[in-house]
Amino acid sequence: MFRNKRFLQLLFHFIVFSFVFQTCIYDFYRKEFVSEKQKNDEVLLLALLGILPNPNQKLFGFIPGTSRNLSNSQFLNAEWFPKSNKKKLVFVHGWNPAERDSDPITNDEKKIQNIKNTFSNGLIHFQEGRDSANSEFDIYLYTYRTSNSILVNGRQFHSTLRSNFSDSDSVTIIAHSMGGLVTRVAMAKETGSLPFVRLVVTLASPQFGSPFASKSFLNSNNFVNELGSYLVDTQGGQELAYTNNGNLQTNLSGASNDVLDLLNDSYLNSGLNSKFISFAGILSNCTVGETFYYNTGCTLLNNAGFTSSDGIVTSNSARLGNLSYKQINVSDCDHSMMAFQTLSVDDIKSRNLFSSVISEIRNYP
Template sequence: MFRVRRNIIFFVLNLLIGTFVFPSCIYDFYRKEFVSEEKKNDEVLLFALLGLLPNPNQKLYGFFPGFSRNLSDSQFISSEFFPKSGKKKIVLIHGWNPAERDSDPITNDEKKIQNIKNTFSNGLIHFQEGRASANSEFDFYVYTYRTSNSILINGKQFFNTLRVNFTDSDQVYIIAHSMGGLVTRVALSPDTGNLPFVRLVVTLASPQFGSPFATPSFLASNPFLNDLGNYLVGTQGGSELGYTNQGSGQSNLNGAENLVLDVINQSYLNYNLNGKFVSFAGVMSGCNDGETFYYNTGCTILSNAGFTQSDGIVPRNSARLGNLSYKQIDIADCDHSMMAFQTVDPNDPKSLNLFTQVITEIRNSPY
């Protein structure tokens, strides 16, 4: 059995190497996806990577508006059963989820939907309540995935999901929070495939040049940070959020390197693809604007390290892709979570106004 599994592993790795045009050294970053401890449901996950089965840890749902702010799981309908219409489509994809590891059991629907709500419940409430008239013009879809896996793998699988669920005549717009923006960049790379129906991507606080909080050299400078960082960078997906010194306008961080992001970003420059992206960045002016101690503390730590503008997790220049995207927009006094419309009170003007602004950018885009 071990020999059979090992052969499958090597086949999958060869397939991935043929699928992604990246330097071989990058594969060392995520080789442990396949050769680490025995995982539950190994065979299902491997067949998913081969494209023979849907990945059980990812799913696309259509969102059906209701009447209560206490969103029901029944409002999230598997995309294959969601009624198709002539409306434009918006797909929301969330960021890193610390509650799951790649070695955990397969995520059930209840947990998948909870992962979505944890990031986008306010945005979904705004949609169902008619904010910016979004529900009259767009169908809303939400996508979830296991964030501890490599963004390269998740990006390929996001590509497959989009390709299966939409046609070239559709008009699809993606709203991506945090890590979701990186997964989307992989999905839209010509090295992955072609998704002509994706007209525009709005990134919300995506660490497109990485975050110091996922960078070992930065974390090692503070015992508190080291405890936090060991958990984050202990997963493949988490480690790929690390800061890179490469990129337009980047500040140098000693010992920082992220070959995965470097190659993805260089590919986008080579193919001139950044014009499909609008980048939103949160900027906490006084490091006391966040709704949690965590983000206020993160803002202070980053500021002391020379990153004077951030959302408490992602520096402004990283979120703005060094001003290389089609458009860059700063959102004042919003922490990293608030950049996904998540405020304690859904009626908070910061949440309402950000949602309106994002919908307006999509509606007024030239694509």
């Protein structure tokens, strides 16, 4: 985690702005370093420089079917997805702690599985015509390697959106968890304009971070320390750390996150928070979540003074300290359920959350 804010500002601008002299860098790198053994590393470096698309990220269009067993064939490369005059929804998943930068390049099958793991229930609601969403919207889904920095992923998400949509399109982004932070980088004024993005709906996004990504919190809880240390042992994981800076934040001793502080400061000065609606999961007690993990997380957060959370993200962080256009609490939904992922696709909580999101999109000015 970076501690020197001035250095971080320089890094932020370095990543989000277009790189200069890309061809020269590419030629130099090819000449001096590349071997057959280093092919994957070269591709990833060129993606970072903006010369090639990142092979670990991709935008898919979703073709509704008839079976609840979603087929991979329903996920079509966005550039091949039929264009229509419908409004667009772009879903962005959250953190996948199983992936590491050192892993092989993610193939399409794994990319699609990452999407299904987060949004399969929502996609089923869509294809079954809930709230007539499929008659009004086309759905796209963005996937990325979550171990990378949110600054890198956000810049690449911006490029992907720019490449696939025109200024005449009407796009709403629906982002779960870390996906909301990637989206905030993509939308930041330093990254560039995305005039076709009408609205962003965040679902349990740690916009002021999560204690479970902060070493000061993990070290105080032996139960989660070893597991938590593994989960945040990537740049992307570290950038989920809790920050004490933020409207209405509860103080956590030793917690800081310069990346989120810089990003949130940028938003305060740009007025872009008016394009965000924030949904927060609120567990009324620590037994109503669908998994032991989130119920345990709820208990640990409660014991530390965070009495309102989804078991991972505190409600104030998910609500952006009430600084977004609108904040909506969702009762008794844990962090995974906040992406419509209840154990049963027919669970009323999943269906109601989907309906609420669609309603907010339709009613946004």
